[in-house]
Amino acid sequence: MGALLVLPLMYTFVWSFQRVEYGAPGQWIGFSNYSQVLRDPMFHTAVGFTVGFAIAHTAVVLVLGYGLALLLHRARRGRSVFLGILLVPYIIPAVISATAFSWLFDDSFGGLANQLVEKLTGEHVEWFTSTWPNRSLVLVEATWAAAPFVMLVLLGALKGVPDAQIEAAIVDGANWWQRQRHVVIPLLGPMFRFIALIAVMGGLGVFDALVPLSPNAQTVGTQSVSMYVYENAFARDQQNLGLGSAVNVLMLIVMCALISPFVRQVYREVKGT
Incomplete structure (x- = not known):
């Protein structure tokens, strides 16, 4: 920890x-x-995009991961097969998965997803040169890559929910949504906070996916802070590690402000046990 951090x-x-x-x-x-x-x-612009992306990514990946975990938890057959298929994006390196994902929207490589969108909407979307389409593309890919981890963690947590509490809620007349809201989700609260902490940190450090998905990141407004540091400290002719270090210090302050509520709550829960 001392040498590497x-x-x-x-x-x-x-x-x-x-x-x-x-x-x-x-x-x-x-x-x-x-x-x-x-x-x-x-x-x-980079800070605004990075913070907004981290918040949106965390919210979407929590909802999608929980939904997938509920479906697999209720599945009676083929659970292992579906779990293996859904975990494929998580085990593939980020740059490779983002590159393959970009081909779905790139007409030069067939653009199967792009063709489907055109048939449904009747419009041609410039995924790589328009601001919001490109931001949406990055968010969808990041969610696709991160949701399997969230699903796997919550699937394991769902197995620990006591059946007695679920049955008691059913006897009291609670419907499915009420059982989720008042019984299951509160019991999984510590796990949700842990996943949110991981997702926020991952969203603030987004870089790999932007290389193939946002070739024009500076012009379309999808340049993250990590990419901004790379451009200033490594990629430009006048490489300045000091400028990149200053950006990292500023982002460390922003990251601490965003994750401090989750860290305090997790610390209280661990201390309480």
Whole structure:
């Protein structure tokens, strides 16, 4: 933990106050990196997209993963087969799965999903060059890749729900939705919070999926903060690790603000047990 987390974090914090180029020692420049980043409109766009994506991704993946877990929990036959099929997107590397997913909407590779959308709506959608279609594409792919993990965790949690409480709710006249709302979901609350914590952190760090799905991320407004760091610290001619470090420090503050409610609640639950 010290070598892989604490030490790099310390270097990141120090470099954020320096101009650091490859092969040269850092030069102390104070808050210039922070000032440059905060004045850059592209950074504000990247933060807005990343935070919005993380929130939307977390909500969608929780609902979809829970729905799939309920279906498999009630399945009497073929559960192992369906579980194996649904877990395929989770075990494939992110870049490969995102690339294969992009082919479904790219006419150069057949675009089967794109053809279906055109037949249903009668319109040709520019998935890779229009802002909201591209954002929707990234969200759908990220949900497709993350939902199997959520489904698997909640499926295991559903097996621990006491049958006696479900039967008592049925005797009291509760319908299916009332049983889910007042019995099952509260019992799975700690697991939902844990998954939400993981999903928010994954959404804030989205990068791999954007490479094949958003080739024009800067122009269409789908550039994430991780991609912004990559463009400034690694990809441009004037590579500046100090500027990228400043962005990482700022995003660390944003991440702590978003996940702190989940962390506090999980800590209370663990401490209570």
